[in-house]
Amino acid sequence: MKTLDSRAWLVLPAGLVLLITFLLPVGWLLSRAFTFPQPGLQNFALLWERPVYLRVMLNTLTISAIVTPVTVLLAFPVAHLMAHGSPRLRRWLIFLVLVPFWTSLLVRAFATAILLQRHGVINSFLLGFGFIDEPLPLLYNMTGLLAGCVQVLLPFVIFPLYSSMARIDPACMRAAATLGASPVRAFLRVYLPLTLPGLMTGATLVFISTLGYYIIPALLGGARQQMISQLIQDQIATFGNWGVAGALSLVLLAATGAMLLLLQLTVGLKEIAR
Amino acid sequence: MAPWRALRATLVVLVALFLLAPLVVVVVISFSAAPFLQFPPPGFSLRWYDLLFTTPAWTNALLVSVELLVPSSILATILGTAAAYGLVRGRIPGATAIMACLMLPIVVPGMITAAALFGIYRGLGLNGTLTGLIIGHTVLHIPYVVATVASALRVQDAQLEQAAATLGAPPWATFRHVTLPLIMPAVLSSLLVAMILSFDELIVSLFVSSARVRPVAVQMWSNLLGDFDPTIAAIATVCFVFALLVLVADLALRAGRSLRPA
Numbered sequence: 001m002k003t004l005d006s007r008a009w010l011v012l013p014a015g016l017v018l019l020i021t022f023l024l025p026v027g028w029l030l031s032r033a034f035t036f037p038q039p040g041l042q043n044f045a046l047l048w049e050r051p052v053y054l055r056v057m058l059n060t061l062t063i064s065a066i067v068t069p070v071t072v073l074l075a076f077p078v079a080h081l082m083a084h085g086s087p088r089l090r091r092w093l094i095f096l097v098l099v100p101f102w103t104s105l106l107v108r109a110f111a112t113a114i115l116l117q118r119h120g121v122i123n124s125f126l127l128g129f130g131f132i133d134e135p136l137p138l139l140y141n142m143t144g145l146l147a148g149c150v151q152v153l154l155p156f157v158i159f160p161l162y163s164s165m166a167r168i169d170p171a172c173m174r175a176a177a178t179l180g181a182s183p184v185r186a187f188l189r190v191y192l193p194l195t196l197p198g199l200m201t202g203a204t205l206v207f208i209s210t211l212g213y214y215i216i217p218a219l220l221g222g223a224r225q226q227m228i229s230q231l232i233q234d235q236i237a238t239f240g241n242w243g244v245a246g247a248l249s250l251v252l253l254a255a256t257g258a259m260l261l262l263l264q265l266t267v268g269l270k271e272i273a274r
Numbered sequence: 275m276a277p278w279r280a281l282r283a284t285l286v287v288l289v290a291l292f293l294l295a296p297l298v299v300v301v302v303i304s305f306s307a308a309p310f311l312q313f314p315p316p317g318f319s320l321r322w323y324d325l326l327f328t329t330p331a332w333t334n335a336l337l338v339s340v341e342l343l344v345p346s347s348i349l350a351t352i353l354g355t356a357a358a359y360g361l362v363r364g365r366i367p368g369a370t371a372i373m374a375c376l377m378l379p380i381v382v383p384g385m386i387t388a389a390a391l392f393g394i395y396r397g398l399g400l401n402g403t404l405t406g407l408i409i410g411h412t413v414l415h416i417p418y419v420v421a422t423v424a425s426a427l428r429v430q431d432a433q434l435e436q437a438a439a440t441l442g443a444p445p446w447a448t449f450r451h452v453t454l455p456l457i458m459p460a461v462l463s464s465l466l467v468a469m470i471l472s473f474d475e476l477i478v479s480l481f482v483s484s485a486r487v488r489p490v491a492v493q494m495w496s497n498l499l500g501d502f503d504p505t506i507a508a509i510a511t512v513c514f515v516f517a518l519l520v521l522v523a524d525l526a527l528r529a530g531r532s533l534r535p536a
Contacts, residue, residue: 005365005366007360008364008365009360010356010359011361011372013356014416015372015375017412018378018379021409022379022387022390023375023378023395024394025390025394026382026386026390028390028394029390039349045302074292077285077289078286079324080282093286095518096290097293098525099293099297099521102517102518102535103518104473104474104491104514105476106498107513107514110507110510111297111299111510112296114313114502115295117295117311119311121295121299124313150292151292151293151296154293182349183278210380215477225364229383232386232389236393245389252383252385252386253382256383
C-alpha cells in the first residue's frame with residue numbers, strides 16, 4: 001500500500017471546518033423537509049398541491065431559461081473580439097469586464113435600479129428625445145429582473161467563452177475556406193462547435209446562478225416574479241416553516257446538481273477551473 | 275466580412291455600456307447636490323459622503339465590516355492554502371473528490387447556506403454575533419483560496435521541493451523557504467479575493483447579523499428596501515472604489531507572477 005504523505009494531513013483543518021460549519025448545517029436544513037413538523041413526505045405534497053409554490057418554482061425555471069440564451073448571445077461578440085482583436089484591445093476588454101465582475105452584486109443591482117427607475121436615466125433620455133410620451137415601466141417587473149440578471153452574469157459567460165475561442169487554431173478556419181466553405185458555413189460547422197466547451201460552461205454557470213438568485217429578484221423584480229430563494233427566505237423569516245423551506249432547498253439543490261451533472265457528462269467540470 | 279465586423283463592434287459597444295453605465299451613473303449621483311437620485315445631478319456636493327461618515331449607523335457598519343473581513347479572509351487563506359498544499363502534494367487517494375467537496379460552498383445557492391447556518395446558530399446562540407459571521411464568511415470563501423492556490427501549485431515544479439528535502443531541509447523549512455515564496459502571489463491574490471467577497475457578502479450576513487452587529491452590505495440592503503437616497507450612492511461608490519483598488523492590486527500580482535522567470 002502506498003504510504004500517505006505527511007503533507008496530506010494539511011487538508012484536515014479545512015475539511016473539518018467545511019464539515020462542521022457547512023455540510024452538517026446544510027444536511028440539517030434538508031432533513032427538515034422530512035421531519036418538520038412531523039416525519040413524512042407531507043412537505044413535498046404541499047409543494048405539489050399549493051399553486052403558489054408550484055408557480056414560484058416554474059417562474060424560477062422560466063427566468064433561468066430566458067436569462068441563459070440572452071446572456072450567451074450578448075457575451076459572444078465580446079468574447080470573440082477579446083479572442084481575435086489586437087492584444088491592446090484584448091487588455092482593455094478584459095479590464096472592462098473585470099471591473100463590474102469585481103464590483104458587489106448589491107451595488108450593481110442598485111445601479112441598474114437607478115437606470116431603470118420611473119424617472120431614471122433611461123426614461124428621462126427616451127422622454128427627452130420624444131421617443132415616448134409616458135415613462136416606461138422598467139423596474140419591479142420582468143424587464144428589470146432580466147436586465148439585472150443578464151448584467152450581473154455576462155462575465156460568467158464571456159471569460160469561459162473567451163478561453164475556448166483563444167485556443168482555436170486559426171488554421172482550422174483557413175482550411176475550411178480553402179476547402180470551399182463559405183464564411184457563414186465555416187463559422188457554423190467549424191468555429192461554433194470549437195467554442196462549445198466554453199459556451200456550455202458559461203451557460204451552465206448562468207443557469208444555476210439564476211436558479212438560486214435572491215438579491216436581484218428582490219430588488220429589481222416584482223411580486224409576480226418571485227423566485228425560489230425568496231420563497232425559502234419567506235418561509236423561514238415570516239412563517240418559521242422549516243419543513244417547506246427544507247423541501248424547497250432540496251428542490252433547488254437537486255436542480256442545481258442536475259445541471260452540473262449535465263455539464264460534467266457533456267464537457268467535463270474541469271473546464272470550470274480554467 | 276465588413277458587415278459582421280460592424281455588427282460585432284456595435285454589440286460590444288452596447289454590452290460595454292450596459293456593463294459600465296450603471297456604475298458611472300452611481301458614482302456621478304453620489305456627488306449630487308439634490309436630495310433625491312436625479313441624473314444628471316443639478317450641482318456638485320460632498321454632503322452624502324459627509325452624512326455617510328457622520329451617521330453612526332454607517333460608521334458602525336463600516337467598522338463591523340472591517341472586523342469581519344480581516345479575520346475571515348485571513349482564516350480562509352490559511353485554511354485554504356494548507357488544504358491546497360495537502361491536496362496537490364500529499365498524494366491523497368480520492369484527492370479529486372475531496373477537492374470537489376471543498377468547492378461545494380460556491381455551488382450551493384447562498385440562500386441554502388444562509389438558512390442552514392441560521393438554523394444551526396439558533397441552538398448555539400451565534401446569531402447576531404461577530405463570531406457567527408466570521409465562521410460563515412470563512413467557510414464561504416475557502417473554496418476560492420483552494421482553487422487559486424492549487425492551480426498555482428500545479429504549475430510549480432515539485433522537484434524543487436524534492437531537491438530541498440534531499441538536501442536535508444525538514445518539511446516546514448521546505449515549505450517556508452521553497453514553496454511559499456513561489457506561490458506567494460497566488461496566496462496574496464486569494465487573500466484579496468476573500469476580503470472583497472466578505473465585504474460584499476449579503477445573504478448569509480442578512481440572516482446571521484443583528485441590529486447591533488450589522489455589516490455594510492446589510493445596512494445598504496435595509497436602506498435599499500426603503501426610499502433610495504444619494505447616501506446609498508455614496509456608500510456604493512465607496513464599495514466600487516474598494517473593489518477597483520483590490521482588482522488593480524490583484525492584476526499587479528498576476529503580472530508579477532508571469533514576469534518572474536519560470
